[in-house]
Structures are given as C-alpha cells and as structure tokens.
Amino acid sequence: MVLVAPLLFWGCPKDNLPSRPRATVSSSTRPITPSPPVAFNGDRAMDHVKKQIDFGPRPPDTEQLAKTRAYITNELKSYGLTVSLDEFTAKTPQGEKKMANIVAEIPGETKTLILITSHYDTKFYKDMNFVGANDPAASVGTLMEIGRVLGNRKEKAKVTYRLVFFDGEESFCEGWSECGNEQSPDNTYGSRHYVSQMRARNELETTRAMILLDMMGYKNLELGRDPTSTRWLQDIIWQTGRSLGYDKVFVDREEGVGGDDHDPFISAGVAAVDIIQLTSYPHWHRADDTIDKVSAQSMKIVGETILASLPRIAEYIIKNNPQKVPNTKTIQ
Ligand SMILES: [Zn+2]
Numbered sequence: 001m002v003l004v005a006p007l008l009f010w011g012c013p014k015d016n017l018p019s020r021p022r023a024t025v026s027s028s029t030r031p032i033t034p035s036p037p038v039a040f041n042g043d044r045a046m047d048h049v050k051k052q053i054d055f056g057p058r059p060p061d062t063e064q065l066a067k068t069r070a071y072i073t074n075e076l077k078s079y080g081l082t083v084s085l086d087e088f089t090a091k092t093p094q095g096e097k098k099m100a101n102i103v104a105e106i107p108g109e110t111k112t113l114i115l116i117t118s119h120y121d122t123k124f125y126k127d128m129n130f131v132g133a134n135d136p137a138a139s140v141g142t143l144m145e146i147g148r149v150l151g152n153r154k155e156k157a158k159v160t161y162r163l164v165f166f167d168g169e170e171s172f173c174e175g176w177s178e179c180g181n182e183q184s185p186d187n188t189y190g191s192r193h194y195v196s197q198m199r200a201r202n203e204l205e206t207t208r209a210m211i212l213l214d215m216m217g218y219k220n221l222e223l224g225r226d227p228t229s230t231r232w233l234q235d236i237i238w239q240t241g242r243s244l245g246y247d248k249v250f251v252d253r254e255e256g257v258g259g260d261d262h263d264p265f266i267s268a269g270v271a272a273v274d275i276i277q278l279t280s281y282p283h284w285h286r287a288d289d290t291i292d293k294v295s296a297q298s299m300k301i302v303g304e305t306i307l308a309s310l311p312r313i314a315e316y317i318i319k320n321n322p323q324k325v326p327n328t329k330t331i332q
Helices: 042-054 063-078 133-151 189-200 231-243 263-267 296-320
Strands: 082-092 095-106 113-119 160-166 207-214 223-225 250-254 272-276
Touching (some): 042 063, 063 082, 113 133, 207 296, 223 231
Parallel strands (some): 207 272, 223 250
C-alpha cells in the first residue's frame, strides 16, 4: 500500500495514519465418489507468504522481485492457468525501472471480464529491512490461492476472470507529496500502465468489475468500507462475507483510502473495490510488518468471500448491465 488518501492525509505524519483434498481412490469394491471441489486453503496461502518473505525486500527492478515473479508465475502455471507478463519501463524518482505485471486468465463463457488483483512489490527503504508480510505478501498469497481454486473448476463461469499482480504500486519516495505530481504520480505504476494497455486493446469496455486486495491478512482482521470504491460491488462482497458468518470482519466503518491500484480503473469508468485494512493496521510500512502479524484464517476469510462473491457479481453485471461511468479523467 502506498501512502494513500492524499486528500485526507496529505502531509500528515505517518504515525497519524492510520492441503489439497486427497484424490478419491476408486476400487471395484466401493462406488466411485466424485472428488470434492477444491476449496480455498489458508495454509497454502500462508506458504506463499513465507516464500515471498524468504526472498527478502522486493522493490521493483530487483533480483528479489524477479525471483518473486518467477515463483508466482510458475505456481499459477502449475494450476493450469495461462500466464503472461505485461512488461514496461517506468520513469521514477530513482530513474528508469523495469517493471512487469503478471496476468493469468480463467476463460469463461463470455469475454466479459472481472479482474481480481493485488500488487506484489514491496516499498523501497534505504535503511529498513522491509519484508511486507501484510503489504503485500498476504494479498499475493490469497490471490494465488484464489487462482488455484478457479483453475481447478470443471465448469466454465459465465464471465472470464483475470488475475493481475501489479508491479510498482509503492512509491519510491518516503511520502506521497515528496515526489511526483498529479500528472505523474510516484506510485501505482503497474495499475496505471495496465489500464493504458487495456484501453489500447479496447478491453476496458468489457471489464465490468475490478477487485483489489491490499493488506487483508492481519490476524486481527477488520475491513472497513473505502468510500472511493464502487458501492454496488462493495455491497455484494460485504453482504457475501456477512452471509458466510464474517460479520465482524466486513464492517461499515469508513476506511479512509484513496490512491490505491483501483483508482486508475475507477477513473477509467470501471467499477472497482479496494479490500484493505489500513488505519487499524499498526505495522504498516514498518520493519515489524512480519509474518507473525498475518494469519491463514484471515486470508481464508477473504479468499472464501471473494470466491463466493464472484458468481453474484457476474449475475449482477448480466442482469443490471450497470452503466459505465463516463471517463472524465485522463489516465497516463
Ligand atoms: Zn504499502
């Protein structure tokens, strides 16, 4: 997560901010039972968190992030997903940096797209061993596990799901206002580039929802509502989470977030929602954002909720055909 909510927190000091199911063995002596559908496994998501942390701090254009990228890519391929890289060079306050978004697709009956996303870079710190267990290893691990579940589905969904792991979400400079400007912000490099690619390929028209996971693995998980997110999309996810019994997690308090990877999509007229715990996560952008702060259960709660929400979102899109918001802002 970058230093977010420039309108709300501009210039504020940081302190104020807030196992795979066993295959059924058939034999001639008992009837063949169909193997159960693959379920979200929090322990697997936790393994992905550990693996990422083992690579060390993972800012853009580093060997550590390249290793992370290879790991994510190989895992997704092993789930049967088609994976591609969206490579580009970004101009940053530290000069030109090579970046790559990772994209994996689960084709559905139609080309209507729902994106499920997370950033996978960690924030650069000169003098801090920042490993980002919750920001972003937990959301990456959750998204990978969502990919495994979707990749194992036998029946095609009504819409196409695409997982996108963004590079360069974090700013290179310590604070939001330190570098960059509105036209050329020092953050969200990957999501802004991806929106420009989608626009060039005329894919924004068919992209009807974008779900962003960012800092949602805290052991004391509580997710408030980001007011910049699209309300109908947020409502479906919040209602689904509560219907699964997670009403203490999906709460109504406002989470003051803006400027995250969902922002370029909202500006481009795509319905988008940020699932984030920022203000009540005391280890944000600190050296103690370590693995003991995240839990398999929290990742499972969010993973299960997203997986249960997807068909509901698809249904809503097909039934209501929500009008796209006119594109009023210019995206780089
Ligand atoms: Zn961050």
